[in-house]
Each structure stands twice: as structure tokens, then as C-alpha cells.
Amino acid sequence: MSFVTGLQCRECGQEYPKEPLHVCETCFGPLEIQYDYDGIKKSMSREKIAARERNLWRYRELLPIDGEPSVGLYSGFTPLVRAHRLGKVLGVRELYIKDDSVNHPTFSYKDRVVSVAISKAIEFGFDTVSCASTGNLANSVAAHAAKAGLNCYVFIPDGLEQGKIIGSAIYGPKTVSIKGNYDDVNRLCSEIGDKYGWAFVNVNLRPYYSEGAKTHGFEVAEQLGWKLPKHIVVASAGGTILPKLAKGFKELIKVGLVEDTGCKIYSAQAAGCAPIINALHKGTDLISPVKPNTIASSIAIGNPADGYYVIQAVRESGGWGESVTDEEILDGIKLLAQTEGIFTEPAGGTEVAVTKKLIENGQIPRDELIVIGITGNGYKTLETVAASVAQPFTINATLQDFDELFHQLQPAANMKAVAS
Amino acid sequence: MPVRVRMPTPLRKFTQGADEVNAQGTNVKAIVDDLEKSYPGIKERICDESGKVRRFVNVYVNGDDIRFLQNLETALKEGDNISIVPAIAGGY
Numbered sequence: 001m002s003f004v005t006g007l008q009c010r011e012c013g014q015e016y017p018k019e020p021l022h023v024c025e026t027c028f029g030p031l032e033i034q035y036d037y038d039g040i041k042k043s044m045s046r047e048k049i050a051a052r053e054r055n056l057w058r059y060r061e062l063l064p065i066d067g068e069p070s071v072g073l074y075s076g077f078t079p080l081v082r083a084h085r086l087g088k089v090l091g092v093r094e095l096y097i098k099d100d101s102v103n104h105p106t107f108s109y110k111d112r113v114v115s116v117a118i119s120k121a122i123e124f125g126f127d128t129v130s131c132a133s134t135g136n137l138a139n140s141v142a143a144h145a146a147k148a149g150l151n152c153y154v155f156i157p158d159g160l161e162q163g164k165i166i167g168s169a170i171y172g173p174k175t176v177s178i179k180g181n182y183d184d185v186n187r188l189c190s191e192i193g194d195k196y197g198w199a200f201v202n203v204n205l206r207p208y209y210s211e212g213a214k215t216h217g218f219e220v221a222e223q224l225g226w227k228l229p230k231h232i233v234v235a236s237a238g239g240t241i242l243p244k245l246a247k248g249f250k251e252l253i254k255v256g257l258v259e260d261t262g263c264k265i266y267s268a269q270a271a272g273c274a275p276i277i278n279a280l281h282k283g284t285d286l287i288s289p290v291k292p293n294t295i296a297s298s299i300a301i302g303n304p305a306d307g308y309y310v311i312q313a314v315r316e317s318g319g320w321g322e323s324v325t326d327e328e329i330l331d332g333i334k335l336l337a338q339t340e341g342i343f344t345e346p347a348g349g350t351e352v353a354v355t356k357k358l359i360e361n362g363q364i365p366r367d368e369l370i371v372i373g374i375t376g377n378g379y380k381t382l383e384t385v386a387a388s389v390a391q392p393f394t395i396n397a398t399l400q401d402f403d404e405l406f407h408q409l410q411p412a413a414n415m416k417a418v419a420s
Numbered sequence: 421m422p423v424r425v426r427m428p429t430p431l432r433k434f435t436q437g438a439d440e441v442n443a444q445g446t447n448v449k450a451i452v453d454d455l456e457k458s459y460p461g462i463k464e465r466i467c468d469e470s471g472k473v474r475r476f477v478n479v480y481v482n483g484d485d486i487r488f489l490q491n492l493e494t495a496l497k498e499g500d501n502i503s504i505v506p507a508i509a510g511g512y
Contacts, residue, residue: 011476023506025430026465028476030507109512187480190505194429194439237512289487298512303485305507308475347512375512 002066003040007031007207010309018066020124020199022206030306031207033064041255046226049257056112056215062251063215064208065119071144072115074104076215080223080371085339086352090359094369096229097336098220100376101344106143106167107377108136108298108345109216109241114201116212118144121199127151128198132189134182134237134298135164136376141201142171153198155189157182160297163380181292183303202238210306213241214248220371221249221258228252228263230368231319233355235347235375236267236276237299239306245373246313266364267310267321268354270294270346274323276307281321285311295326295384296346298376320363324353330388332356333378343378351375421446423496425455426503431466434459443502448479449492451502466504476507 007016011029022031040061052058056076057069079099087095100109114137121129128151131141138154145152152173156165157180168175178185193200201209221228228249236242246265252258269277272294279287287307292300304310314321324332329346332353337343344352355372358364378385393409395401425443427435435441443458445451456463468474472492479486480503486494496502 023428023430023476025433028430028465028474028506030476183485184483187478187483187503187505190428191426191503235512241512289485291488303478303507305476 002064003036003043003061004064004066005034005036008034018064020126020204022204033207033211035062035251037251037254044255044257046222046257049222056115056212056219059215059218062211062218062248062255063116064211065116066123069115069119070122071118071148072111075111075115076103077219078103080220081340081342083340083372086336089335089339090356092359092364092366092370096220096224096369096371097340097342098216098223098371098373099342100216101342101348101374101378105147106136106139107380108140109213109373109375110136110140111144112215113137113209113212113240114140114144117199117201117205117209118148118150120205120208121150121201122148124199126199128153128196129201130154130189130193130198131201132182132185132203134300135160135167135380136298137202138168138173138175139164139171139380142168142173142175145173146171155185155192157185161381161383163382164297167380182301183289186303202240210240210244213244214251216241216373217245217248218252220373221252224369226258228258228261229371230262231264231266231364231370232373233266233268233351233358233364233370234373235296235299235351236269236307236310236321237273237301237304237347239276239304239308239310241373241375242267243306243309243313246317263317264319264364265314265317266319266354266358267314268351269321269323270296270299270329270350271323271325272296273300273302275302276304276310277321277323279307280311280314287311294329294346296329296350297381298345298347299350320358322354322357322361322363324350324357328353328357330385333385334388336374337378342374344374345376345378345381346384347376348374348378421496421498423451423498423500423502425451426501426505428504428506430506431462431504434462434465445496447490447492447496448481448486448494448502451496452492478505478507479503480505 009024273292333349
């Protein structure tokens with residue numbers, strides 16, 4: 001049973017039926033799913049949710065499909081890790097990592113949005129799914145399409161990390177690499193979508209797709225024992241996840257699953273591609289596009305379609321945002337790995353580094369509950385950190401060689417270790 | 421100065437379904453005004469009340485976003501290709 005009542009333009013309010021539409025015909029504003037929240041409130045309870053499978057469909061009343069979900073039955077419900085050691089380094093009392101680097105099956109937050117988009121594509125009767133992607137989305141669309149037995153085309157900018165290219169190709173889609181950056185890919189895909197009539201998950205299915213991002217926030221609230229964090233930090237690129245976290249938290253309040261205790265939301269961007277943070281810091285709504293130049297390829301989107309809504313959601317929540325350099329991003333990746341044993345991609349390094357900066361400059365208080373949403377996995381982007389990690393020590397297979405090495409590495413501990 | 425203009429789906433009801441049309445003008449603003457003459461009502465879909473390009477509309481000249489050029493004042497030459505494209509989500 002579905003609680004979706006239709007689509008509505010976020011800008012001018014015009015209403016549309018439940019169809020594969022994504023922009024308002026009048027003003028080109030994005031369309032947003034409308035729900036019957038009174039009906040949902042009657043149907044949804046903490047107990048009912050607790051009894052369901054541990055995947056993102058446990059919140060299905062607040063997701064835009066009509067029938068049973070057919071895709072993503074193992075996606076979502078990623079760990080919320082209590083980060084004691086990272087918290088100590090950052091000097092904060094209560095810190096958690098929402099770890100979508102281990103999302104099933106392609107190790108990024110994208111498995112959430114794609115589960116919803118492809119379930120919906122199947123309901124609409126599409127036989128070909130597609131996307132414009134910086135890599136993670138292509139991985140996820142290709143994997144879910146393979147599992148669902150759908151045709152698949154993925155479009156990526158050239159120059160992506162090998163892990164992201166092979167991580168799509170292995171599932172057997174047609175992978176098209178475009179000479180240009182993500183914004184060029186996007187523009188082309190919009191024209192291809194118009195002409196070929198495929199389900200482009202982030203184009204004509206965008207209203208359905210982006211609803212999947214809410215589940216990142218639903219899970220944080222449930223895993224905290226049905227309460228909102230005081231502060232949550234996530235990366236922004238096109239501007240999908242952050243406004244959807246805000247929407248998801250509001251919905252949980254509306255349907256009575258959590259109390260409105262206030263949650264400040266913070267946006268993280270790479271300094272080499274920070275059109276949203278630039279506008280936020282300037283105090284304007286007008287986002288000037290930039291040409292991306294950063295190692296954080298998964299968030300290198302210079303022309304963010306929903307950037308305006310990121311700024312709105314950040315301001316409304318009382319949060320803020322920061323950008324960090326590529327060097328700080330690499331430090332962020334290493335810090336998370338070496339304190340919490342979680343290996344994230346540069347987008348996640350951005351989230352850690354921005355959190356650190358926001359704590360240090362006093363934007364986030366040290367004594368309140370903080371969540372960092374980690375959105376992707378470092379094993380896909382090995383080349384970005386390869387030069388900044390220690391190389392292995394190569395020795396002969398003799399105890400004498402190792403003794404010498406150990407002496408060099410830990411001269412003070414040497415005698416004690418040998419004696420025992 | 422004749423140029424080709426690619427129309428996105430939401431604007432094709434103005435162009436009797438055509439996905440590409442010809443227009444005349446020496447800059448992008450003049451092209452929008454010329455489109456309005458041929459297809460009355462289309463201008464207010466592309467531009468807001470103050471005449472600026474709407475927030476969720478991207479206009480490209482030969483593949484380059486006009487915000488990296490001179491916006492509506494971007495000069496055109498014969499044979500240039502203009503695309504009007506709704507903004508699209510992606511990344512995080």
C-alpha cells in the first residue's frame with residue numbers, strides 16, 4: 001500500500017500525478033514526492049519498524065513505491081559506529097560515524113537511492129536503466145540492474161579512478177566515458193534521456209531516487225534509540241543527500257517517531273569544488289558554478305542542481321558548512337582509518353576534515369552528540385592515497401633481518417622485547 | 421545571425437514537438453526574445469520576472485554554460501549551438 005499522493009513543484013507548487021517526471025513544466029523547479037502523513041502516522045510505529053528486515057525498506061511508508069520493493073533487499077541499515085578514538089582526537093564527548101562505506105552491494109550511500117529508483121523504474125515498466133555518475137552511482141546502478149535483469153547504460157566523466165571504472169564494468173553494463181567533467185556528462189544525459197526514453201535514475205526518476213537518501217537519516221535516528229543527533233555533517237555535491245536528511249528528520253517528527261529536539265546540519269565540500277560553501281559563506285542564495293579541481297572526484301560537481309536547497313536546509317537548521325584542501329582531505333582519510341579502522345574515499349575524508357575544522361572554529365560544540373555521515377569506500381580510490389601511506393619494509397626471511405628492522409623502528413622497546 | 425537551439429521536453433509543447441529550432445540574434449538575450457516572437461509564452465519559462473535565467477535552467481553555448489561566459493550577453497556567431505537544459509542532480 002502506498003501513501004504517495006503525487007508530485008509537487010518545490011518552487012511554484014504546481015501538482016503532478018505519479019509519473020516519471022522530474023521538472024516542473026512551468027518553472028523547471030524540481031518535483032518533490034507528496035505523502036499522506038496522517039495515514040503514515042496511523043500505520044507506522046517504532047515496534048512495527050523494529051520487527052522488519054534490517055534494510056532500508058523498513059521505512060517503506062516514507063518511500064515512494066506502490067508495491068513490494070523488488071531491488072535493494074540487502075541495502076541500507078549500515079553500522080552507526082561509536083567513534084571513541086576519533087572523538088578523543090577531535091576533543092568531543094560523543095561522536096558517531098554513520099558508515100555507508102559498507103553499504104550493500106557497492107559500498108556507498110548510492111545503494112540507498114538506487115534501490116528506490118530501480119524499484120520504481122520496474123513499477124513504471126522501464127527495461128533500461130541509466131545514470132550520469134562520478135563513479136559510485138554508476139557502480140550501484142550497474143550492480144542493481146544486473147541483479148534485477150535490466151539493460152544498463154552508465155555515463156561517467158573520463159579520468160575517474162580505476163576502482164570506480166572497473167567497479168561498474170564488472171556488472172556488464174554499457175559504460176560510456178565522456179570527454180569532460182561531470183557537469184558535461186550531466187548535460188549530455190539530460191539530452192539522451194529526452195531522446196531515448198530510459199529510466200535515468202538521477203534525471204527523470206530524480207524525485208523517487210532522491211527520497212532514498214532520507215533513509216541514511218532515518219537509520220541514524222533509529223540507531224540512536226529514536227532520537228535526532230544534535231549535529232550531523234555530510235558532503236555536498238549535486239545537493240541530494242543534505243536536504244533529504246533535513247526532510248527525513250522533519251518527517252520522523254511529523255509522524256511521531258522522534259521528538260523535535262533540533263538537529264543542526266553541516267555541509268562539507270572540497271576547496272577545489274565548493275560552489276555551495278562559497279555561496280553559504282557569502283550569505284547569498286545564488287550559486288556561481290565552478291570548474292572542479294580536487295582529488296575528491298565523487299563530489300566534484302561544479303554546477304550543483306540542488307545546491308540552493310542545501311543552503312536553505314543548512315540555514316533553517318542553524319548549521320553551517322566548510323570546505324577543506326586536498327591535503328586536509330588526505331589527512332581526514334588517514335585520521336579516520338587510524339582511529340576507527342574505517343577506510344573511506346576522499347568524499348569521506350572531506351567529511352572528517354570539515355568536522356574537525358567546524359569543531360576547531362567553534363561552530364560545533366564539543367559536548368553535544370555529533371554524527372559524521374561517511375558516504376563512500378576508500379578501496380575504490382586507492383590511487384588517491386597511494387603516495388601518502390607508508391611503503392612496506394622488505395626484508396629477507398631471517399630472524400636477524402627482522403631484529404635489525406625492529407631495532408630501527410622501535411629502538412627503545414628493543415631490549416625489552418628481545419629479553420622476553 | 422541564425423543559430424540552432426535545442427529544446428528540452430518541457431518546452432516542446434511551445435515548438436509543436438520540435439526538439440531543435442532556429443532562432444536569430446547576436447547574443448543569448450536576443451535569441452530568447454526571438455524565440456518568444458516565434459513561440460509566445462516560452463520566455464517566461466526560461467527567464468524569471470526580472471529577466472534573468474531561472475535558477476533551475478541551464479543554458480549552454482556550444483557546450484559551455486553561459487554563466488562561465490557573459491550570461492545573457494554572451495555574443496553569438498552564425499552556426500552556434502544553444503542548449504536549454506533543466507538542472508540535474510548527482511553526486512552527494
